[in-house]
């Protein structure tokens with residue numbers, strides 16, 4: 321999604337300014353600032369899933385319009401995060417969006433999921449059941465690219481190369497091999513790239529945060545070495561069939577000739593949710 | 598970027614306020630027929646047809662693009678219908694979008710139609726009507742940068758010709774209350790705002806992008822009631838335009854509306870006061886040159 325969100329803040333400010341100038345009072349002009357620093361540490365442990373009877377009782381405290389409004393806020397929150405490919409943490413959602421509505425959390429999530437399904441053709445997927453992290457994936461089957469130009473992020477190409485490399489090498493690749501391969505493609509991870517910017521940071525930080533990649537220490541290495549694997553988002557969002565087709569074109573080779581990869585790509589679960597978004 | 602930088606101010610802006618405001622807006626819009634930013638959805642009959650995958654795919658593409666010109670929207674609609682084997686009626690684009698809008702409305706989103714002030718072409722933009730900064734934690738703009746954008750909007754709205762010079766913007770950067778921006782930082786920020794399609798730039802002068810106008814029109818109308826003028830021809834809000842030079846008249850007409858209105862007329866006269874129209878009459882711009890957003 322495009323950064324259409326910049327204006328939300330400005331509109332809120334304008335509405336407030338207007339309200340203040342109309343009523344000559346600034347009592348409404350309160351901005352709630354969430355303290356930012358503590359959030360990394362604050363975990364999910366304070367939140368317990370409410371029982372269905374709690375939800376039932378909770379629902380009685382709110383009007384249908386209030387529940388709809390809160391659902392819309394949750395949907396917006398997911399969309400904004402999805403724009404940057406950042407997973408939604410349940411703890412953040414509860415603390416900053418649901419707030420007083422936390423005891424009807426399951427009901428709100430049910431409605432948000434229904435909206436994503438029926439209106440946007442998207443699905444909420446839990447990619448980390450321990451920390452309760454969610455992402456949006458496309459439910460619509462892959463189609464050829466739409467006839468109008470989608471603004472593509474240049475880094476998508478870089479990501480695709482790294483994911484391909486990992487997939488072709490059986491699922492895990494030592495860090496150095498990534499840097500060396502990229503060097504052969506004339507992308508030097510140590511230098512600022514014209515299109516990708518800081519390549520090393522994109523791969524070890526941005527893609528990892530977005531859950532496209534996992535960057536893990538290889539046990540018992542001295543000096544310490546790291547390897548890359550596919551992250552949970554890549555597993556649900558990126559088509560291995562597509563990657564094989566891409567490799568086939570690149571090497572002018574039949575995708576079936578990579579027997580193991582071909583089998584894995586066509587083994588069902590991994591074919592699921594490719595998207596052209 | 599710190600994605601925890603999360604700040605939310607919707608609590609005092611509840612659904613009730615929203616609806617009240619929406620109703621007001623609607624009344625305002627009904628008063629001036631053919632509003633620039635009219636909703637493609639007629640709110641009063643939102644029992645539109647159910648949404649299908651073709652609509653969802655259209656919406657997903659709109660989310661990725663933000664704004665598309667009318668011709669592209671038609672092509673996209675056809676593509677989406679063909680992809681999902683849905684019946685496609687070429688002249689029913691607005692109905693197709695209305696179906697989407699009826700389902701988007703509860704999410705405070707909408708696909709709106711509006712005109713480009715540069716070439717007069719119609720565009721469709723996906724706009725977000727939520728007045729929150731739910732958003733700011735993912736925003737690439739810092740507080741003082743947003744403040745400068747606001748000031749630039751002030752300059753543009755209050756100018757005669759809908760433009761702000763880079764000099765004026767740089768000067769207003771000295772008056773920021775949050776945190777001052779250096780000259781080089783301001784220049785860099787302006788480049789980013791153009792790149793992200795909030796502003797257009799031509800020869801050191803900045804204008805609001807089509808998308809920004811479509812999304813912000815209702816707010817600009819209510820915030821700048823005294824400054825804002827509408828185009829005498831199309832009744833949409835007018836920034837870049839020509840102005841009747843008779844002081845008691847002073848109506849505004851968009852450049853593309855000037856081109857269309859005076860086309861083929863021997864002696865251009867103001868449609869309001871009948872005075873001679875002294876400005877150069879631009880050419881009518883044909884659609885389908887890949888147009889600027």
Ligand SMILES: [Zn+2]
Pocket residue numbers: 828829830831832833850851854
């Ligand atoms: Zn006009």
Ligand SMILES: [Zn+2]
Pocket residue numbers: 841842843846847848867868869870871872
């Ligand atoms: Zn006149």
